[in-house]
Amino acid sequence: MKYAIVGTGARHAMFRRAVTETYEATNKLVGLCDSNQGRLALSAGKVPDPGGNGIATYQAEQFDDMLREQQPDKVVVTVPDYLHHEYIVRAMRAGCDVVTEKPMTTDLSRLKAILDAQEETGKSVTVTFNYRYTPARTQLKDLLQSGAIGDITAVDFRWYLDRVHGADYFRRWHRYKEKSGGLLVHKSTHHFDLLNWWIGSSPVAVSANGKRAFYTPEMAEELGLSAHGERCHGCPVSNKCDFFMDLETDGPLKELYLDVEENDGYLRDQCVFADDITIEDTMQVGVKYANEVSLNYTLCAYSPWEGLEVKFHGTKGELTHRHVEVHGVFGGKRERPQDDAMTTELHQAGKAPEKIDVWAGHGDHGGADPVMLGYLFDAETVGPDPYKRGSSHVDGAWSILTGIAANQSMATGQTVMIDELLSANGIKLPRS
Ligand SMILES: NC(=O)c1ccc[n+]([C@@H]2O[C@H](COP(=O)([O-])OP(=O)(O)OC[C@H]3O[C@@H](n4cnc5c(N)ncnc54)[C@H](O)[C@@H]3O)[C@@H](O)[C@H]2O)c1
Structure with missing residues (x-):
């Protein structure tokens, strides 16, 4: 499989190494593209080069030339969120499949452009929702689909970003809503995707409150x-x-x-207390799903610790998962647990609560990234996925619609009905 990558910043290195090192036997990198000549050269210099000819590099405005000259089968999109749609659409129209970082895009008009191009070309868009592949979170899917708590009726989900990780979203392009969609799109796309997948449904009604309370x-x-x-x-x-x-x-x-x-004047370390920041740091969202499950969700970006808590309520009991990723931030230093501190408890009605042995993994994002890369770049060896973790443009769309609707709800104070939002924007999307 021939790959090209557009956007050679922090995140692309994981994909570049997967194609050129871990899975190089069956894959080939044929081109790199970026708007910053320096970052482009830095990435090109890290590509193993046994033939000594170097990797072909292209400036942003030469992206279409890259596709024409190098004929990649797939394009990996790792530019900032507000630019994803441009490259996804152009890659598909040039006959390539796409692997894109999350969020698939940031607003409804960009979403429509992607869905229209996908329908016209029939090409595939894979959104790399690595969180689905964290073994402990796959295990929750396993327990839920085995019927351990009966029918899921409601979920409480809280995600806490500490004052190092959380602060980082307020330093560069993420801090402008038009560039990232705000944290309810940029960050929560992972969480809303997990929820859609865990409960096997999609959102119908969304209401939200949010403010910038700390980075001010x-x-x-x-x-x-x-x-x-x-x-x-x-x-x-x-x-x-x-x-x-x-x-x-x-x-x-x-x-x-x-x-x-x-x-390019890209400043990585802008002050987190700047006046021109347009995203929230404190957000609460209520969602009703098509299968009647209801959700309470909180995202806080300045917590004293980092991690998540999720509780599923069901007709036969409760399933609770807690993951402490960072115990606390002290004088700018992050104290991590020895091993990731994860607990899962199953409490079936009429029985004592039961501690579940949590599935473990190694590598970035709680062991998620290496598993996901195997499915992406070596699918034949790893075989079919019993948990259906691969995500299409449809999953990518549903995962951002909760955040897009929440942004609208925060602006208007009204509950937003997703079907109305879609039809007002000429978007048709199948429900799972
Ligand atoms: N799944 C995850 O866990 C995860 C983690 C980190 C980042 N990401 C995603 O990866 C993407 C990239 O994030 P990052 O942290 O690497 O950002 P970054 O800012 O470090 O890198 C973006 C790159 O895109 C380049 N770029 C900007 N405008 C361009 C244009 N018009 N044409 C071509 N290149 C352009 C920049 O020069 C830069 O090299 C984002 O969508 C982000 O949400 C996902």
Whole structure:
């Protein structure tokens, strides 16, 4: 299989290594494309090159030339979220299948462009929902589909981002709603996808509240940081700021961003307390699903610890899963548990609660990424997936619709009916 990658920033390296190193026997990288010449060259320099000819690289405006000259079978899209649709659509129209990072896109007009192009071309779009592949979360699917708690009736789901990881969404393009869709699209696409998959349904009605409560100019003042600069690099108050990101001393970040920023003005370390941020950091969403399951969801981006808690209520009992990814942030340092601290408890009505041995894995995102890469790049060896974790454009669409509707609900104060949203925008989507 021949691959090209567009967007050679932080995330693309996982895909590049999978194609050129882990699964190189059956795959070939034929081109790299980016708008930043420096990041493009950096990535090209890391591609194993036994023939000595180097990998073909293309500037953003040469993307179509890359497809014509290199004839990839699949294009991997790892540009910022608001640009996904441009490359997904152009790749499909050039006859390529697409593997795209999440979220598939950020708003309804971009979603329509992707769905229309997919329908016209018949090409496939795979959205890389790695969270489905975390063994502990696959196990929840296994327990739920085995009927352990009977019919699922309601879910409580809370996701906490700590003050290192959470803060990072307020430093660069993610912090503008038009570029990321806000955290209810950018981040929660993972969570709403898990929910759609776990409960086997899709959202019909969404209401939400949200605000920016912590990453604000007022908080900078309260913390004695009101003299902060536009960015961390050279900031006059960096020595007393817990949110200081030191690009100069972090080798990988320095070469990927600081050393090449004169090419495009992309500042990786903008101040998290800036006035022009347009996304929320505190969000609560209520969802009703087509199969009558109801959901209470919370996302907080400045918690003192990082992890998740989910409780499924069912006609025969309850299933509860908790994952402490980071115990706490102390003076900018993140204290991780020795092993990922995950617990799952099954409490069937009339019986004592039962601790379940949690399925374990190794690698990034709780062991998810290596499993997903096997299915993506070596499907014949790993065989069919009993949990149907591969995600199409339809899954990608449903996973962002909850967040898009929640954004509308936050703006209007009204409950948003998804079918009305879709028909008002000329979008037809099958329900699972
Ligand atoms: N699934 C996950 O767990 C996960 C984790 C991290 C990131 N991601 C996703 O991966 C994607 C990339 O994130 P990232 O952190 O690597 O971002 P990044 O900003 O580090 O990289 C984006 C790259 O796209 C390039 N780019 C910008 N505009 C372009 C254009 N018009 N044409 C071509 N290239 C352009 C930039 O120069 C940069 O090299 C995002 O969609 C993000 O949501 C997913």
